[in-house]
Amino acid sequence: MKVAIIGAGIVGVTSAYELARDGHAVTVFERHSAVAEECSFAHAGIIAPGYITPLAAPGMPTKILQHLFSHHTPVRIGLPLSGAELTWLWQWLRACKLPAYQSNRSHLVRLAAYSRERLHGIVKQHEFDYERSDGHLVLLRSDKERKAVAPSLQFLRETGVLFKELDAAAARVVEPALCADTPLQSAIHLPHDEAGNCRQFALLLRAEAQKLGAKFEFDTAVDWPTAQNPRLLRLNRFAHGMLQPAALPTQHSSTPSASAPIEQFDTVVLCAGVGSAALLQSLGVQLPLAAVYGYSLSANLREPMDAPRSAIMDERYQVTITRLGHRVRVAGGTELGGRANQKRKASIQTLYKVLQDWFPGAAQHSNVQEWKGARPALPDGSPIIGESGLPGLLLNVGHGSNGWALACGSARVLADSLAKRATDIDMQGFDLSRLKLKTA
Numbered sequence: 001m002k003v004a005i006i007g008a009g010i011v012g013v014t015s016a017y018e019l020a021r022d023g024h025a026v027t028v029f030e031r032h033s034a035v036a037e038e039c040s041f042a043h044a045g046i047i048a049p050g051y052i053t054p055l056a057a058p059g060m061p062t063k064i065l066q067h068l069f070s071h072h073t074p075v076r077i078g079l080p081l082s083g084a085e086l087t088w089l090w091q092w093l094r095a096c097k098l099p100a101y102q103s104n105r106s107h108l109v110r111l112a113a114y115s116r117e118r119l120h121g122i123v124k125q126h127e128f129d130y131e132r133s134d135g136h137l138v139l140l141r142s143d144k145e146r147k148a149v150a151p152s153l154q155f156l157r158e159t160g161v162l163f164k165e166l167d168a169a170a171a172r173v174v175e176p177a178l179c180a181d182t183p184l185q186s187a188i189h190l191p192h193d194e195a196g197n198c199r200q201f202a203l204l205l206r207a208e209a210q211k212l213g214a215k216f217e218f219d220t221a222v223d224w225p226t227a228q229n230p231r232l233l234r235l236n237r238f239a240h241g242m243l244q245p246a247a248l249p250t251q252h253s254s255t256p257s258a259s260a261p262i263e264q265f266d267t268v269v270l271c272a273g274v275g276s277a278a279l280l281q282s283l284g285v286q287l288p289l290a291a292v293y294g295y296s297l298s299a300n301l302r303e304p305m306d307a308p309r310s311a312i313m314d315e316r317y318q319v320t321i322t323r324l325g326h327r328v329r330v331a332g333g334t335e336l337g338g339r340a341n342q343k344r345k346a347s348i349q350t351l352y353k354v355l356q357d358w359f360p361g362a363a364q365h366s367n368v369q370e371w372k373g374a375r376p377a378l379p380d381g382s383p384i385i386g387e388s389g390l391p392g393l394l395l396n397v398g399h400g401s402n403g404w405a406l407a408c409g410s411a412r413v414l415a416d417s418l419a420k421r422a423t424d425i426d427m428q429g430f431d432l433s434r435l436k437l438k439t440a
């Protein structure tokens with residue numbers, strides 16, 4: 001089958017690999033000059049199938065209100081919100097109710113566990129080296145945080161996820177460089193979680209997909225020349241590396257540019273991250289997909305002995321610190337509203353603060369890469385994988401805070417659905433129909 005994939009983030013690249021493996025003639029279209037240039041570029045890199053949780057969780061609305069005016073806060077709302085963001089917020093509030101949260105979380109855990117299995121299979125087969133490390137330590141600064149994670153620990157017990165509750169001394173044995181001056185009440189250690197450089201993995205997997213025959217067309221932003229046929233793509237090419245975000249075709253235009261070629265495919269798979277909503281809108285589908293922003297710092301190590309061995313999560317600030325080879329990455333912030341190209345100073349400062357609290361000697365403070373990414377988030381936190389309701393168009397979108405942890409599994413089940421094969425896991429909770437969308 002002749003298949004087009006829109007978007008070469010981690011979700012698009014894994015999809016290309018699995019579809020090419022199944023023998024399809026795959027072409028990936030990406031508006032940037034390389035893979036993983038947007039949300040898959042510099043995120044935390046953590047794969048924590050047990051600890052995975054939707055953003056919509058009981059207690060989150062109160063947390064947001066409590067932290068509204070704090071300087072160092074894990075969640076922010078950038079006012080004013082657009083009409084679409086307000087609708088998203090309303091749907092998100094409903095998904096915060098306990099029964100919805102419980103079922104969404106169990107769907108995510110199921111897919112994440114499967115995805116890790118697929119990831120390990122790929123890594124073993126191709127012997128990838130992508131700065132991976134084992135283990136994930138959740139730091140609890142006070143009794144308040146310890147009590148707050150109790151329901152999560154209960155969930156881990158029920159789902160059979162291996163973890164250990166550690167006192168501060170034992171946590172410092174797992175991560176010996178943790179600063180002794182910062183009060184630590186206790187920690188949760190998840191030895192089977194892991195971290196790795198998602199972008200590096202995407203670059204390696206792209207090469208494997210190419211060996212299987214997949215083509216990558218970079219500097220090409222696609223859209224639909226007609227709202228009637230999703231199999232027909234218009235290819236708007238940029239000069240190499242000259243992408244101007246303002247020039248991106250985000251809306252359906254009834255006046256195709258004269259020079260843009262149009263190509264027909266048997267199947268089109270949409271993996272365009274936050275860009276997916278605008279593309280679908282041009283086909284008459286209103287997907288409630290919001291950009292939920294986050295930030296990261298990436299710095300070279302100053303002294304490896306003073307750096308984390310693997311992944312750390314500061315539960316109070318919801319900031320992660322990850323060892324990625326010779327670098328350390330600090331990531332966090334959950335922000336609805338605001339703009340992709342405007343970094344909020346306070347959010348960046350929180351990352352520096354948490355790094356300083358736990359690993360003050362780890363990083364070189366010159367040439368720190370400060371990054372802002374947009375998580376493609378649906379209100380209930382689960383992605384949509386499979387049918388779009390339109391002939392010839394499949395979706396692999398909305399992986400929110402967990403795209404790296406879910407990508408390999410999502411790609412495999414997508415390929416199985418296209419082949420009309422039974423999927424290895426139950427796909428309940430990943431269908432578009434759960435969102436009860438109105439179409440134009």
Ligand SMILES: Cc1cc2nc3c(=O)[nH]c(=O)nc-3n(C[C@H](O)[C@H](O)[C@H](O)COP(=O)(O)OP(=O)(O)OC[C@H]3O[C@@H](n4cnc5c(N)ncnc54)[C@H](O)[C@@H]3O)c2cc1C
Nearest residue numbers: 007009011039040043044046222273275294402403404405
């Ligand atoms: C601060 C932060 C920390 C995070 N930490 C983690 C973590 O520890 N673990 C985890 O699992 N996840 C994490 N995430 C989430 C993860 O980054 C995302 O879920 C994931 O990167 C989404 O991948 P994607 O391929 O769907 O989107 P993207 O990586 O954004 O890829 C979409 C691609 O589509 C392209 N595109 C869009 N429109 C078009 C068009 N019209 N034509 C051509 N190309 C187009 C874009 O250019 C882009 O390259 C984090 C996110 C943030 C912001």
